[in-house]
Amino acid sequence: MSGAAVETAAGHAVGGNVSGTSAGPSRLRRRFRAWRLWIILALVLAGGVVLSLLTSTSADRTPLSAGNPSPNGAQALVRVLGERGVDVVQAPDFDSALRALDAQDATLLFFDPNEYLGAGQLAELRAAAGKAVLVEPTFAQLRGLAPGISQAGLVPEETVETGEVTGPRCADPAAEAAGTVSAGGLAYRGPVTCFPVTGGAGEPAGLFAAEEDGSAAVLGYSGLLANGTITENGNAALALRSLGSAGTLVWYLPVPSDIPAGDAPANPFSLLPDWVDPLLVWVVVVAAIAAFWRGRRLGPLAMEPMPVVVRASETADGRARLYQDSRALDRAAANLRAGTMVRLAARLRLGPGSTSAAVVEAAARSTGRPASEIDALLNRHAPANDSDLVTWSQELLYLEEEITES
Incomplete structure (x- = not known):
């Protein structure tokens, strides 16, 4: 599915403007936002150290130690x-x-x-x-x-x-x-x-x-x-x-x-x-949580002057690529058909409430083609693949040009 096919259906300019205001945060709040990751990490690390110190005990836990009162002591x-x-x-x-x-x-x-x-x-x-x-x-x-x-x-x-x-x-x-x-x-x-x-x-x-x-x-x-x-x-x-x-x-x-010197273990x-191993595990867990938390952020909003005007060609090309990536062949064909009907009704000077049958009859009178041929092109044709969609869009474009020149 190509961008030109959908661009044909969206051949009118699209514009938009968005306006808004935002109150700038205070200087203290801005500083907190800039340093809050490190503040949270420091608090979590300090809490982990305090917790480990509170839960740790100085009692002897060495197996068969003479001062170990636990089941494996002596x-x-x-x-x-x-x-x-x-x-x-x-x-x-x-x-x-x-x-x-x-x-x-x-x-x-x-x-x-x-x-x-x-x-x-x-x-x-x-x-x-x-x-x-x-x-x-x-x-x-x-x-x-x-x-x-x-x-x-x-x-x-x-x-x-x-x-x-x-x-x-x-x-x-x-x-x-x-x-x-x-x-x-x-x-x-x-x-x-x-x-x-x-x-x-x-x-x-x-x-x-x-x-x-x-x-x-x-x-x-x-x-x-x-x-x-x-x-x-x-x-x-x-x-x-x-x-x-x-x-x-x-x-x-x-x-x-x-x-003895020279006989130290390889590890x-x-x-x-x-206490080093539990502390390292705690640091890894905290780092993973912080990475997950910060990784979900998209960063601060970019400030741009308003209003913003977007060209129709850009929106048409973008929508075409979305349809192509999602393989939405039926949706693209429906958009092409609807866009062609709207433009033909305007060029044939039909009212906004005109039906597709009225558009077909007016197009047949303007071009001299049989009404059945125009109806098959506008209402009956269903593209089977991307190349068929491109060919059909070109035929619709030729029909519009023919009616415009007549």
Whole structure:
């Protein structure tokens, strides 16, 4: 569908003028409009920071921390050990742990799931500790602190589903006192292996393993010490006897600052505080909301002198392109037919209320053509496609020119 076709139907000038007045906003209001995005963003960001500070807590939430009262902490066990006369020393870092171990013959509780310590640091701990109790240690930690014990993989799922492991099946006093422990975590093999969870042709692996000389012991499940499960089965008996054999217990959970120089993790974001991730998420959400809000705006209105005169050719061309884009063939044909009828009625000096039949008869008398031919051209023809519409519009134009010249 071409612009020329519709321009034929709209061959009269279109003009318009719009006038209006607007009161200019005050200087304060204009400044607020210019800065309101940044003001809103600042308020939202400040509200997010305040909310995070109000909802955050300084309580210890580190798994198996001696000061953590939550279900995954170990505060309950530490308090019971203290009541039984064991001096529990919470070592905040590697140097503090070494100093506490060197000062006296003490037991070391070691839990490092993130493997912050290197081989040299593990060797120093082994030399300083009278006894080391490891919780879910890795291969490297076993090699450094309990070389006689090896890891045997995860506890089988069917064992975990039962919820407990009955019978220590070993000669260790702590395991015999427990009798039954909760199932989960990892299995280990050692000179002394208790609470077996795997069997078969090879040596059994269990939730508790120890060196023959008692210098090291391994707990395969952190739930044996945790507040939420310490009272289940014989977990408390196993934990108290394993950790309370000496007068001093050094409770050491390595932290990122203990990482030796040159062994920093590949991902530096692991060293950031815990509150950074929620704050970044909040900033992203605020930025997305601001982008959506500002993206919907079309900008300030452009001030133009009034009135504005629009040429008919511009409106005709614009309407033609709209019809073409929307494929409104029938609508364009109807406009062409109506426009031609109006102009023919004026040129044939017919009244404003004349019918299409009267226009057809007058056009036939003026041109000498048969009325049926004129009626077919004006009223009966329905363009099938764009090219047919262009051809038909040209025929209507020729008819108008013929009547004008006659």
